[in-house]
Amino acid sequence: MSVHHYIDAFTRYLRSGDASAMGHFCENSDHIKRLAVYRNGFYKGCVDALAANFPVCQKLLGSESFRNVARLYVDLFPPQQGTLVGYGQSFPGFLADFMSQQGAAEPSLRSLLSLNAKASASLNLADIARLDYAWLTSLMSADSDKTLTAENATILMEQGHDLARARVRLNASVLLLSVGSGSLSEWISLKIPNNDEGAQNSESSAAGFVMFWRVQGAVQARALSLAEVALMQALQGEGKGRLLGEAFDAALEVDENFEVSDVFSACLQNELLDIEML
Amino acid sequence: MPQQTVVAGDHLGAGLGLKAEHLDDILALARSPKGGATSIGDDLWFEVHTENYFVAGGPRLHYLRAIRQNYDLSFHGVGGSLGSDHQSMPAHIKQVKALIDEFQPALVSEHAVWSRSGGQYFADLMPLPRTHDALQSLIDGIDCYQSGIGRSILIENPSNYLDFTSEMDEPEFLVEAARRSGCGLLIDINNLYISSKNTGIDAFAYLSKIPAELVGELHIAGHDPDPELGQSLLIDSHAAAVDLSVWALLEQALDLFGHRPVLVERDANIPPFAELLSERQTAQRYLDQWAGKKLSLSL
Structure with a gap:
């Protein structure tokens, strides 16, 4: 067993939830579902960081909607540096695209990501995110x-x-x-x-x-x-x-x-x- | 191959993880007549997650400088990914080194895990399979880290939620990594307790296999049962007070290893500073009791 194969299989699981390749590496097949602890930890860490970096955005969207949208962002743009400080530089652009596509989304997706009334009424969600990130950038400069x-x-x-x-x-x-x-x-x-x-x-x-x-x-x-x-x-x-x-x-x-x-x-x-x- | 006895930080007592919520309380404590590092805490110190200070400037660094003026620090890395993706380590380590050069922490530590792959950072601490192949990858990562920062580090045992295919047990894996890289070990007592419950290993037997001279620091923290699986799967949440079972295991570790810096970690459900300080004082009493035992044995 190569450590590279192990990490590749684990990476695939973390990114997709597909644990099939991890079976080779687990002693007890009944315990494979416990891998979810690591995947949950990955998403929680990233989403918490986005919530901290975009506090006004979260306030506008509401916590549940923000976390749903943030999780989609993590899927598309996972962190690349070994730190979550400053994570989310492209989040405002992602939000702009997301808001423009909201109307065309499948009903089930719209339901999952349903925005609260205040956020739906706001045409400025991406701007709010840009202002959040500018505040953070200035703070850490x-x-x-x-x-x-x-x-x-x-x-x-x-x-x-x-x-x-x-x-x-x-x-x-x-x-x-x-x-x-x-x-x-x-x-x-x-x-x-x-x-x-x-x-x-x-x-x-x-x-x-x-x-x-x-x-x-x-x-x-x-x-x-x-x-x-x-x-x-x-x-x-x-x-x-x-x-x-x-x-x-x-x-x-x-x-x-x-x-x-x-x-x-x-x-x-x-x-x-x-x-x-x- | 490097061989060394880890003694850095042996002057430290019990410390606390530094939380942003407590910065003003800590500085007020330092300013109070009885609050300096020489009275309240005898030798109170603070540990920070190194990567939280990967900033160019601003209040985060200002606060850390103010705290460093009064207390020893330990830098505990969570994003180094010693077990994988070594090609992206230099940029990371450069930032760690800049912080170490400025703050001169008493201890520097990382985890015996992986967290980066394919240019992505997974923001969690994934265990390595305990194979010779993975051991070499870990040693390569430790070598890269230590040569990059110009000093030796401690590596921490992971929290295990399931067993992966292995060619050796965890003490053997960690001790071999330490012997061959010249690093020391940070034994996280809570991680060990969780692993023992989740995977059925004997925690005391584990500790007994670790040579005392390799151990440079001990961590204790709280854990929680998994929301679905309950007590059959304990989660390393750092969201609760230290469990009685973990305190008991700490006592056994001190008997085996002797006085070592003990850190109380808390990363969620952060209580008021006074409450955490009280928990830290409990840890200090464990250290003092160990010293008392040693004294009575020598009389």
């Missing part, structure tokens, strides 16, 4: 030792540096994404019930651009105006970054009334920028 804070901006200016000529880029925790109208306010209302501020923020962006970032260990989310989007996109990217003055010029091209001073202060306060000269 790299720390920075080059953050441009108000304090060190003052020091740099006192030392005679022209900050408009400084190369800056967005902190690794900053994520920009575009979602459908109303998705952010729906996500915030489920994530943080009774949070009026977040809902108001989301209404200010007709285009649906959202920014996530982490400050003092806590992830924040905010809708962006088009000029703010231009600023943030100008600051995105690898390498040494963009001249700060040029980035603000990009925002001013979109909105000539853009409040450079206020937004720069907010960037410092929220630790959005990394600077190379520090």
